[in-house]
Amino acid sequence: MSDQPNITGATTGATTSPKGVPGGPGQLSGKLLTIPIVGIPVIPTQNYCVFLGPRSAVETEIAFSTFFDHPHTIAGWFMPQYTVGGCHGPLFAASGPGRYFVGQGDYRTGNVLTSKMPLAPGVSPQAGNPVLAIYAGSESRIYLAPTFESGVWQHLAVVRLPTLVGDVLLVYLNGQELKPVTVTTHTVGVTQPDGTVKQMFTSKTVASASALVLPTSLHGADLGKLVLGRSLHPTNSASHAQAYGLLDDVAIFDHALTQAEITNLVSKKRLSGYETGLLAGWGFDTPSAGKILPAKLSGAITEENVDPNLKVSSGRNSDADKWILDNPFVIAATTPTVKFPFATGDAWKVIQGYCNPTGSHNGDVASFCYDLTRVAGPSGNTPVHAAVGGYVYNYFNHPDPNAAMEGNTVNLYNDAVDLGVTYMHLADNSLIPAVVDGDQIPANPTAWVQVWPAQRIISGGQEIGKDGPRANHLHLAGMDSFVSGLSVQLASGTIPIAFEHVEVFTAAVGEWFTPLGPYIAKEGDQLRAKA
8 A cells, every 4th residue: 555645645446356246346346336236127036235434425316305294214224333332324314414313322322331431439331322313404302222133134214204293203123113312420529639629420220211303494305315324513513423344124114114114115025116106216126137126216325435335134133244344355446455563573563443332432522443452562652653654633732740641642634535534642752853843841731732734744664753652552443534615624433444454363273364455443453564
């Protein structure tokens, strides 16, 4: 891969097609194209889906104005890649200025207690349930969904139903209605060593909430077109929300489906295109030679950074289909790839990986982060190299020998692929001159130094600092960028990144091996850069 901004940078996309993945994953990576599915209508027999990775989106041609203001149902199948510990990810969302979002919610808003929260003495972290969420105009609700498991096909339906109190949105998961909840955090004041009193978490309680009543001011004309997989973040206008996993058989119906109708839809596993009241559907299937799909499944779609034509089982066999989630060819088609940030042959272990249920890597802010510690010997003062070339976006440089862990951080930004990478817990006074460029340490101990759009270039593989001896680990994460007008900023959330040109040791394999392609490491894995 190349390492300089503009000319060189992190890469996405692959043209090699693995056996069993017709069409070649990566052919559409990073591109926009409109796919009209057009030729004797048949019920689809070739079963395909699409994979949603970082920055993957599917825009349909269906405007909300054609159905939203009346009773209706939107439904679809999804195999989530990350549930416990996950972040906002829309299955169904709106392209227009109005707010409409149905999908995964922020894990931290649920019933979890994480080590990142200020827990009171004697209170231990506690894993929570996956969170689903809906937003409609000024209203929102969350749902705890313990059966919403990673690597398992899930059927999600949202129904607009008239009631005496107004039109409500009901959510069904695998044919069962979910009830919205409120989660209340309880705290206690704890006196700190400096004499101040800090409110610290003791517990969370969950209570039932009323169904979401649609605001009368929200209309289909406000919502634009139906989009799948990616949207503006529902609570942070300077970021995006992204769903991760397999998407299939999305449908819009012209009436509020009953629970019996939804259960019947779930039991049939796949759309035929001839369901009663079906307005439009997208099965992402390919018809047999000389035939076409049913008209209701033939609408045009616009795909961005989506890996299509991934064959799956006809009966929603999760064990047979979940291999796609970790397939290196699929990862290469959708996920930014970077180099391992340490010297060749130096083995490091992932001590905290993505979507940790009780640690600090979860929720909207930090779902996709690595904590890496050296396998042999201390990590402290080991050189840290840029995983990808880029500009210094900003940095935090406040040497403090009394801090429990070094907070020194460098954020690099590669404009060629709109990727930010953060390196945290760098040793005091170790940031190289190319990063700080003679800047004075800010008087405010919490202040960051903003460099971008000034151009300080760091080459891929160049040392940027050394790992902090007190933290004894490197915190590494990829970040999306967000463009507003002429300005570019790094979004507050994180995105998956994959390591290229590495060797890996896992407990399951029991020896070092070279992955077939870019590798998304898991907690407990050991990695080292290849020569």
